[in-house]
Amino acid sequence: MSLPAGEAGRTLSSTYRWSMPANWWTRKRHYFFYMLREFTALPLALWLLWFLVEIKRAADGPASYAPHSSALFVAFSVVCLMFALYHSITFLSLAGVIIHVKFLDRPVPSRLIVLSQFGLWAAASIVIGFVLIWFGR
């Protein structure tokens, strides 16, 4: 409900507009880590786009192909790895809350579901790591 501007002064109560201070998330550890989790998207998006650039560079032919090699890229990747791990751990842990399955009419414990997600992550990492290194020279 809103009042015309002229009437607002004459009434005792008017609409109280409260807005969240921009730094609300720095006040509690829990809030900070929630924001950090959302922020992980930015470095990961940049890393993937930079990886796409490297794929595109392969179109330039053998003489001018240059993989990302700078110290700055390695440092950026180290930072990205931290964010990537934080995303993986928090997102895969959520599976225990979201996924509900029954086995022999008994609900599968959420710890087991989370464990299976981490197992999938480990297996995928081993397979991909193997392919990336096996086909290298």
Next chain:
Amino acid sequence: MSAPAHEPRPALAHLFWWFMFAQGGVIAAVLIPVHVLIQGILGPLGWVNVVDRHYDTWINLLGNPIVKLYLLVLIAVPFFHFAHRLRYLLVDLGVPAAKSTPAQAIFYGGAVAVTLVTIWVLLTTAPLKLG
């Protein structure tokens, strides 16, 4: 009792974007760390031989259709997750405009654009080798 103005309909668009958000989150969680570790750190430091360090090994792998499909999933799908996360990061930082329809069009449209660019890069970089 009068009939409702709108028949309830399944929110299919909602379903699609939430599905892509969830899938993007899983793909990013399961696939990205190992690529960052090996191609971003161990390869450039020379600690292990990695396929993208040399043109011949890299172009050979990039020609494989399964690799192309894999790279499309690896690069494009997480952007549907990132689009949602970054939009709500802005909302949480005090930018309510990030909830608006134009903002949704920009962010999810951005994810679609990344998908199209990735397809274009993968199809133009290495000739498709079948078998």
